[in-house]
Amino acid sequence: MRYLLLFVLSFFTILILWVNLALHSKEESRIEQEKEVRAQLNFLEKELKHNNLGDRMQHLFPEGYVFIHALYGLSWCELSLSYSSDKGLKKKAVEEALYAFNQLNNEKATSNFQIELVPEYGIFYSGWKNYLLSKILKVDRTFKGHEFYEALLEKQSNEIIAAIKLSKSPYIDSYNGHAWPADMFVAMASVSNYNKLYNLKLKPEVNVWLAKVKKHLDPETQMIPHKIDAETGAIIEGTRGCSIGLSLRMLAEIDQEFGKQQFNLAKTSFITTRFGLPAMREYPQGIFGLGDVDSGPVILGVGFSATIVMIGTMSMYDEPVLANEQYKTIHAFGFKTSDEDGKKYLFGTLPMADAFIAWGRATDLNCTHSQPNVSSRNWRLTFHLTSLFVLTTLWLLFYRSKVKSYINRVRSQNN
Numbered sequence: 001m002r003y004l005l006l007f008v009l010s011f012f013t014i015l016i017l018w019v020n021l022a023l024h025s026k027e028e029s030r031i032e033q034e035k036e037v038r039a040q041l042n043f044l045e046k047e048l049k050h051n052n053l054g055d056r057m058q059h060l061f062p063e064g065y066v067f068i069h070a071l072y073g074l075s076w077c078e079l080s081l082s083y084s085s086d087k088g089l090k091k092k093a094v095e096e097a098l099y100a101f102n103q104l105n106n107e108k109a110t111s112n113f114q115i116e117l118v119p120e121y122g123i124f125y126s127g128w129k130n131y132l133l134s135k136i137l138k139v140d141r142t143f144k145g146h147e148f149y150e151a152l153l154e155k156q157s158n159e160i161i162a163a164i165k166l167s168k169s170p171y172i173d174s175y176n177g178h179a180w181p182a183d184m185f186v187a188m189a190s191v192s193n194y195n196k197l198y199n200l201k202l203k204p205e206v207n208v209w210l211a212k213v214k215k216h217l218d219p220e221t222q223m224i225p226h227k228i229d230a231e232t233g234a235i236i237e238g239t240r241g242c243s244i245g246l247s248l249r250m251l252a253e254i255d256q257e258f259g260k261q262q263f264n265l266a267k268t269s270f271i272t273t274r275f276g277l278p279a280m281r282e283y284p285q286g287i288f289g290l291g292d293v294d295s296g297p298v299i300l301g302v303g304f305s306a307t308i309v310m311i312g313t314m315s316m317y318d319e320p321v322l323a324n325e326q327y328k329t330i331h332a333f334g335f336k337t338s339d340e341d342g343k344k345y346l347f348g349t350l351p352m353a354d355a356f357i358a359w360g361r362a363t364d365l366n367c368t369h370s371q372p373n374v375s376s377r378n379w380r381l382t383f384h385l386t387s388l389f390v391l392t393t394l395w396l397l398f399y400r401s402k403v404k405s406y407i408n409r410v411r412s413q414n415n
């Protein structure tokens with residue numbers, strides 16, 4: 001038993017030391033950051049095309065197949081938009097994003113959704129598919145066959161607006177009888193992108209929808225709620241980290257001013273630290289809650305998926321320091337490995353996290369920041385001191401008999 005305890009304690013010590021050292025990963029230049037993102041996308045590409053990653057994610061998450069393909073394509077789009085003059089990168093990005101988009105147009109992608117919903121298959125499926133398409137056309141509207149995709153974007157955007165006009169609330173079902181506002185924000189971001197590409201054809205409709213959204217905020221936080229009754233607009237579940245991070249990211253593309261107001265509220269209620277390291281609460285400050293399929297694990301009040309999603313969201317709201325520190329924290333706890341297949345976290349066991357990280361980091365490259373990305377030198381100090389205290393205490397407890405014997409010997413010598 002003692003040898004087993006020694007092994008466990010030694011292993012735990014190595015992990016803690018690894019994390020502390022990894023927190024000091026070097027600051028990346030834009031070129032280095034782009035290479036890191038491409039390495040992650042290389043890993044995801046091989047997993048998607050050769051190892052059935054879409055099917056594997058569907059077994060883990062209700063929308064896993066759609067999510068992983070959409071995030072993969074979106075990451076390539078954001079990366080290309082950040083280097084708009086790189087024709088080779090643009091060609092690769094469009095090819096991969098179209099591959100991802102086409103994977104969303106098969107029975108595997110739609111099998112979990114109801115065709116009778118309006119729009120067809122619900123707003124989660126319609127929204128993510130249209131959002132990816134809007135980003136592809138933002139990257140390039142000259143590739144072969146672009147006319148078909150442009151017509152499809154117009155058709156799908158109009159279908160989303162038509163569905164909103166039939167709804168009493170600002171939010172439409174993702175599944176029959178179930179509506180999550182974050183899904184609606186993805187859909188409306190796609191319509192907003194359509195407007196920017198094609199002379200604001202649906203701008204008035206977006207403004208009407210935004211006015212309805214502002215009348216259906218969570219009264220406790222004055223922020224976008226997590227789940228609502230699509231029939232009445234009544235709130236079923238108030239604001240949560242896993243959805244507000246995504247909603248805010250999309251809101252930045254719909255209405256920057258309203259988005260900034262909501263982001264400032266999030267900084268008070270959700271953006272926090274644990275042992276000095278940046279994190280995102282799953283529930284508002286002062287509220288306790290458990291994790292679920294939406295949030296992933298919730299540890300000490302911190303939401304796993306919410307914290308990862310916020311990398312890109314913070315960049316969208318001109319918070320490069322927060323975004324960088326958040327990434328460095330995730331990078332340290334993610335135990336990155338790199339090989340010929342690319343870069344991956346958690347040894348490739350949870351590629352959905354890799355997809356969100358790649359999307360967030362690619363987004364950061366595509367954002368222009370008004371402030372320098374210079375973190376405080378001491379932002380990791382609390383975690384270092386906590387780690388030192390915990391490890392010292394554990395090792396002293398393990399060798400307590402020897403420590404006690406040493407103390408008694410010193411006392412006897414002094415006497």
